[in-house]
Amino acid sequence: MHIHEDAEVSVVRHLSVDDPPSLHLGADEVPFVDLGEGNMLKVLQVFRLENVWITENIFQRGFESPKHVHTGNVWGHTTSGAWKYKESDFVNRAGSFLYEPAGAAHTLRILEDDTHVRWHIHGANLNLDDNGVVTSIITGESRLAYYFELCELQGFGRPPVLIH
Ligand SMILES: [Fe+2]
Numbered sequence: 001m002h003i004h005e006d007a008e009v010s011v012v013r014h015l016s017v018d019d020p021p022s023l024h025l026g027a028d029e030v031p032f033v034d035l036g037e038g039n040m041l042k043v044l045q046v047f048r049l050e051n052v053w054i055t056e057n058i059f060q061r062g063f064e065s066p067k068h069v070h071t072g073n074v075w076g077h078t079t080s081g082a083w084k085y086k087e088s089d090f091v092n093r094a095g096s097f098l099y100e101p102a103g104a105a106h107t108l109r110i111l112e113d114d115t116h117v118r119w120h121i122h123g124a125n126l127n128l129d130d131n132g133v134v135t136s137i138i139t140g141e142s143r144l145a146y147y148f149e150l151c152e153l154q155g156f157g158r159p160p161v162l163i164h
Helices: 002-018 140-153
Strands: 033-036 039-047 052-059 068-070 074-080 082-085 091-093 097-100 108-110 115-122 125-128 134-138
Touching: 033 140, 039 140, 052 140, 074 091, 082 115, 134 140
Parallel strands: none
Antiparallel strands: 033 039, 039 052, 052 115, 068 125, 074 097, 074 115, 082 091, 082 108, 125 134
């Protein structure tokens, strides 16, 4: 009994030392920037050193990404619309859960207007040409810089993206 109580005290003390605050972003606190033709991007959170980045897109039918490979794991959460990879048969729709393991290579193609996807990305995206040669690299840091540049250009100033 005494051992159990001591353990509880120890856990409580440990948790109270760090006490990190939870961080909340309301839906409108970080804006979508326009990438052209109604395709939109927002960057919600970036861990610079770990190269972990969480973004959200609104895509329109016909949008296609370059073929790319991920150096880390990626999760995609779709809340509306429809999209797929050229290389796969499954279709992501509202409520879909997608896990892309590190090393996966694919080409995103949007099937319906107003397709909303939130991405939880570890590592870099390596964009590839038809021969599999890397043509460009996107990291959390570079995506954030690109997003902030578009925010300035489109009159949104500097939104409170969570940056670590
Ligand atoms: Fe991908």
